[in-house]
Amino acid sequence: MGEAEYRISPKQLRRMIILETGSIGCLFVTMWSGKENGILTVMLSIIGSLIYGGILMAIGRIDGGFFAMTERSMNGFLWRIAWLIYVLRFAIRGAWILSYMEFLIRETLFDGSRLMILLPLLVICGYAGMRNLEGRARFVELLFWWVVLPLVLLFVVGLWKADFISVLPREPIRFQELMVGDYHLMVLFLPLELLLFRMSASEGSDKKVWANGMRGILLAGLWVFLVYIVTDGMLGSNWGHDTLLGVTDAMELISIKSGGLERLDILMILFWLVGGIVTLSGYLFQGQQLLRRCLPFGKYYGVAAVWMTFAILAIYFCFSTAWEWSEWYLQYACIIDFPISIVLPLIIWLLYRMKYRKENRRLLKQQTEKAVKEFCGCLLLVPVLFHLTGCTQRPSIEERTYVESIHITPDVNGYQYQCMLVYVDTQSPEYVTVAEDIEEFNQEYTCMTGGKLDYSHLQGIYLSESLYEPKVAEDVLEDIREETQAVLSTPIYQDGLEIGEQKNETLGDWLKAAREQIV
Amino acid sequence: MEQLYNSNHEITAKLDKNLKKNEAVVKTLFSKCDDIVEKEFQFLRQNQTIRAYMVYIDGLTDSEMLQDNVIAPLQRKKWEQEENIFQAFFHSEIDVADLKEETSFDKVINYILKGDTALFIDGYAKVIIISSKKLPTRGVEESKAESVMRGPRDSFNESLRTCTALIRRRIKDPKCKIEQEKFGERSRTDYALIYMEDLVQEGLVEEIKAELDSYKTDAIYDSGMLEHFMNRKWYSPFPLIQSTERPDKVASSILEGRVAIVVDNSPEVLLLPATFNTFFQASDDYYNQWSVATFARILRYIASILAIGLPGFYIAITSFHLEMLPTELLLAIAQARSSITFPIVVEVLLMELEFELLREAGIRLPGPMGNTIGIVGGLIVGQAAVEAGLVSTIVVIVVALGALASFTIPNESFASAYRLLKFFLILVSAIWGLYGFVLGMLMIAIHLSGLTSYGVPYMVPAVSTASGRYESVRDFILRLPIYTMKKRPVFTKEGQRNRMRKKI
Structure with a gap:
């Protein structure tokens, strides 16, 4: 049976959207929504997700679906490349979820070795991934109420304990910050991309499928919204913003005394775990399907699923902690993944249209008026898309202030930071201020100049003679490592000495030496 | 002897006009078969002697009936010269309603083996088959495995014809078709496919036939064996075909578009397709008040979760997540376990093992003794185990509750799957705690x-199908009033889903 012959009901489509999008989205919403006026950000992101999901649904519903459209509009090599791009992106997302789940399990459920946590998790996800679309839809539908009902009920109860004052919008509302926050949150709605591959399999009229799809996106958004206001209302924006486990911390604070179980929140974490597995297995399943299309796996779901599982595992090992993964993933998803998720289907659609037009020129002549309308619609979409990609929010190459070197000396109020700056317009190459740490230093700079320092081209860190000792300088260097883009190979110099007299040491050497001294 | 059979174990000999030749074949085929009864007759037709030869199997055939209705009338008859003896026998002289004319030796032998009588007449290459079966069988008795408080008590027995009769008695509609086939090259066991011609899904009957035709085996002795041949998911512990010994359940299933397979020599009738939900439906659910039935249904679903998960959950909580227990309960468990030397998982496994042994012993021993073993095991061995410090009282409660819950599931083979998976959950919970427990449950899901x-998706109506135009949900965890179940479930052919309307 070919993939196109499988059929799912609109209800199944809706439930897949809610579970796959909501279960992971809720866990990160507080962390990524920004510190101030997060509620507005979340609201904006829900609106954004409806637009985003709508575009994907429209593309996925065209003719024989996204699979057929892609494979008809490009030659074999190109569409295979396109599928491999999707596979890679899904594997990265899977690895990120895997790292988070490993962290969640370790912190809350099972403090065992990494292998002991990962092994059963991957077996389950792989098993869930090796099936056809109907089997997948049934699996999600079966678990739907088991996951959604307890979690939603818990957070509805949590509404009574939340402090809404801290959630309500505050003055001043900076539109630009809101949009950046909203853009970050759009990353949470990336599972909607799976709609591309499912729309054509949905049984029923277009109207019914669309209605169910949009309801699914909206309900997922509302679930995210509920979790946000409860978590933020209970933890406050600072705490929620600072921890990967904000949601589970909030659940702990809800602490319903059930009588039978003292810590109901642990039971509830199991439902998050199930939700996470559903999303992870969703990427695994879709990756497996795409792999079968572009590689000669044929009808062997199992083999493709195993390959996809290994791909996720291999990528997962690129970062060692969930924090690193989340930080990197947010950047990657904002700059690369999310834009691709919308640009690639659009390109494929345009290619399809062009080919279609060539083949049916005569027919299209009669439809010119319609095509003009479509074109106008596309034009209207461009500014929306431009905003969604977040390009407008990022400072361009010439607007950045690059730091060439940092000079640090102790001061009564902390440290004196002196930076050699590289301005594109060759203005003052030096900036000096006193701060307790590098974060404060950066903030000072932003307050004074309105710009943002970029450390990606840092040539060296210069320490005064009293600081030139790994153990003494450890705090400062850790700070720099965490707060800037400084790489471990950045040289460390002693201030006042000539370059020829300096030892050949790097930031990595010093951090290692400091840790060893502590041990 | 070997030459009489082909590679498919069919008899290749042809019927001959010469009675001596036919007799020789029969004698060869049934040599050393002491239960075969052969009788020769001679009739005088004026000056000519006509010979006939009757064969049947002692014990399978009603010999009194043969004497009264076949042999006596034939011997009283005065034959005319011009009379066609075969036609006379067939149409007027034998006082038996069910007569057949057969020209294939293979089929004749098959009829004899089924308990019918074959009458060979000299000069004819055909045989009269007299239906004279009198098979040793039980009567229609009360169902033991699926007893009900309210509703019909009759159950199927080992006779295929009795089974089909019990179904026909409930569905008096010519659209109810009964197609009889054979399975097993040597046993040649009869089985019947019963379905409603207008309600069954298109292609389902053909699919079943094709599935069974694709196998060639010596024999089957029970419908359970036929079920194995039809089970495509061999690795699944869950039965994909329902079996029952209740005629009312079979009749109602057939009227929902399902196919029943009755197998000769088996009191269990197979029903397919089957879903997870159908195994939770008991017959008296439909005879009792809907509120009572709904309560029972909810109870069964909760019991199923307890049966599969309670011991595993207990291990996970008490070994890994003590913080989840209220302090008083924690102290009570700790105190109960203070004198136990085994870890919790061993303790639970010991009790589970004891329970399984008792169950197995209870089945194998005769009725009254089986009950005694249950009481002895439950009370005495359990009590002794606690006093000896092998297990704690809480574990006895947990295992007993799980066992009790597993008995509320109306289908034995389905309940067995639960018992098996319970051990899987115990194992993963012992290794990974609640994390393992939830992964185990997820794996099952x-x-x-x-x-x-x-x-048909097994989890309907918990999951929807693509078409979704049915109302199985009214007969799921809740059993709503019968008059609200206006549509037939998902098994029925599209376009035939309405089963109820109000007369104007």
């Missing part, structure tokens, strides 16, 4: 969601 029984 994934497995269940992937199952289909002859095209």
